[in-house]
Amino acid sequence: MDDSTDRTLDAVGPRLRRLRQRLDITLSDLSERTGISTSTLSRLEAGLRRPTLEQLLPLARTYGVTLDELVDAPPTGDPRVNLRPIPCADGSTVLPLTRRPGGIQAYKFVLPAGHDDAEPDLRTHEGYDWAYVLSGRLRLVLGEHDLILEPGEAAEFDTRTPHWFAATSSGPVEFLSLIGKQGERAHVRAAPKGAPAALAPPVPR
Secondary structure: OOHHHHHHHHOHHHHHHHHHHHHOOOHHHHHHHHOOOHHHHHHHHHOOOOOOHHHHHHHHHHHOOOHHHHHOOOOOOOOOOOOOOEEOOOOOEEEEOOOOOOOOEEEEEEEOOOOOOOOOOOEOOOOEEEEEEEEOOEEEEEOOEEEEEOOOOEEEEEOOOOEEEEEOOOOOEEEEEEEEOOOOOOOOOOOOOOOOOOOOOOOOO
16 A cells, blocks of 8 residues: 555544544444444554454444545545534434534534423533524523524634533524634634624623
8 A cells, every 4th residue: 555545544543533422422332333343443443453344334324424534535626515414312413514624623513402491411622613503592501601592693612611502492403513623713704805794792701
């Protein structure tokens, strides 16, 4: 194999780990879904073992991506993103809108109707998030703040702050999310050049 092939295969492990963490499932859960042993999955994610086609196929099906996306194959020149929805155990659906690992990642989330008295499961991680509500009402618990975002409203925050998203009892919610590494903030042009920009309501910090 040439150097470019070696680099591509070496990058598969970290990509597999990110995809699994995005679905928020354990190695044991993934093993049940794919039929691949947990020890093999662990070695693949750690880069201690090169994946075979027989292993990549069930992983691609589970993660809702193509083989090209799984191994980060060279671009073909087609700018269209293959929107493969990823169903989650809680009934929500995630649609990745970017194809390349690293940098700012874009997602569309569809969350089913929730319960207004649901107890938030606050989480933290490295990064910075910008969320924009397309339809429905999004409940965002951010630290000590419990907010309801309506369609057209946006929020941005440091994801090291404990946070949690959910739909309200009024129905499902769809929202876009741009997630970057720590120090990377999403810059969104809200109006044509020369026109005043529409600012999102500030999120209390």
